[in-house]
Amino acid sequence: MPDPPLERFFNQLAPTYDLLYPDWSAAVAQQGRALDAYVRAALGDRPHTLLDCACGIGTQAIGLAAAGHAVTGTDLSPVAAARAAHEAAARGLRLPVAAADMRRLPFPDARFDAVVCADNSLALLTTPEDVRAALGSMRRVLRPGGLLLLGMRAYEEARREHPEVLPPRVARTPDGGRAVTLQLWEWHDDGEHYDFDLIQLLPRGGTWEVRSRRATSWALTREQVTAFGTAAGFERLVWHEPAADGYFQPLLTARC
Incomplete structure (x- = not known):
């Protein structure tokens, strides 16, 4: 299980998480547009069923819901997840959320068309066993041919x-x-x-x-993340740089 202090860290941060961004609402819109473009290019130009498995207060999930996708959000922090649902509702959007560990996602196999794990969340897993468990869990809940979108800091x-x-x-x-x-x-x-x-x-x-x-x-390099993703069974792993796609961090896309 995650170290309880990590849950407490994000529970305490949730009320002021938006202040990590100079303009959080603008970031929600911009990141939503960038991720939506990847989803539609890979899976077809229509709404899809998405999971944001480290949704925080909704930075990516809200923008994707605004783009028309059916988004579910989970986060280790119940306080952050609750704020994500509240922020979505304030914008007239539906965002069902739950508190959940990304290493043991509480969904049936092949439930989602795409899984998003952004804001460097994977780096908070500090052992190879935890990273493998998280990527395996994400792959399990993806349908065959589904898409993983993984945002990481360039370390x-x-x-x-x-x-x-x-x-x-x-x-x-x-x-x-x-x-x-x-x-x-x-x-x-x-x-x-x-x-x-x-x-x-x-x-x-x-x-x-x-x-x-x-x-x-854990300051995971892109080479390390690619190796973990390949070992988890993902295919067609490609890194996209911020200057090329408009997303604020390097983004790994991979297929199930």
């Missing part, structure tokens, strides 16, 4: 340079204030795993409220 440079801090991001709060998000990374001795402190500075009455949360990630 190759980070594995070489081992940065200790990511550039801060500034977002506007609903009342017009500014919120700042940054990450501090502490690398493990193996050079592949790192602990990260996600720090948010939130404006509060002329001063700042500091919220800090820690989790661990």
Whole structure:
């Protein structure tokens, strides 16, 4: 089972997750358009049945639902999943959600036309056994010929340079204030795993409220992810770069 602190991390982050983006609503629309284009190109220009197995607060799922697809969202965090459903409803969209572990998805075999796993979620699984279990679970719930869309951070440079801090991001709060998000990374001795402190500075009455949360990630290279995907039985694995497709991270597409 996932480490309970990871669930707690995302439960606590869910209310301010949108502030990770300078403009979350714009990101929802843009990412939805980019992913929808891949789904329709691969599976046909019509609505499809999709699972977002790490839906968070709905960053990808809401945009895909707006594009006409029948989307189900699951997430390790019940708080995040509930917010995703609420955000979808506020936009006049239906998004059924559930709290679920991506390594043991609670659906019958061959249930979905496509599975989305985005926002670097796979990197939060820090052992080969967990990654294999998650990819096997995603493949199991895909119909024959179905599509996997896996969004990952480009870790190759980070594995070489081992940065200790990511550039801060500034977002506007609903009342017009500014919120700042940054990450501090502490690398493990193996050079592949790192602990990260996600720090948010939130404006509060002329001063700042500091919220800090820690989790661990595995800086998986695209070569490693491709090898795991191939071992899980996926075929036609192709990486798409952000400059080429408009999606904000490298995106792996693969077929079942």
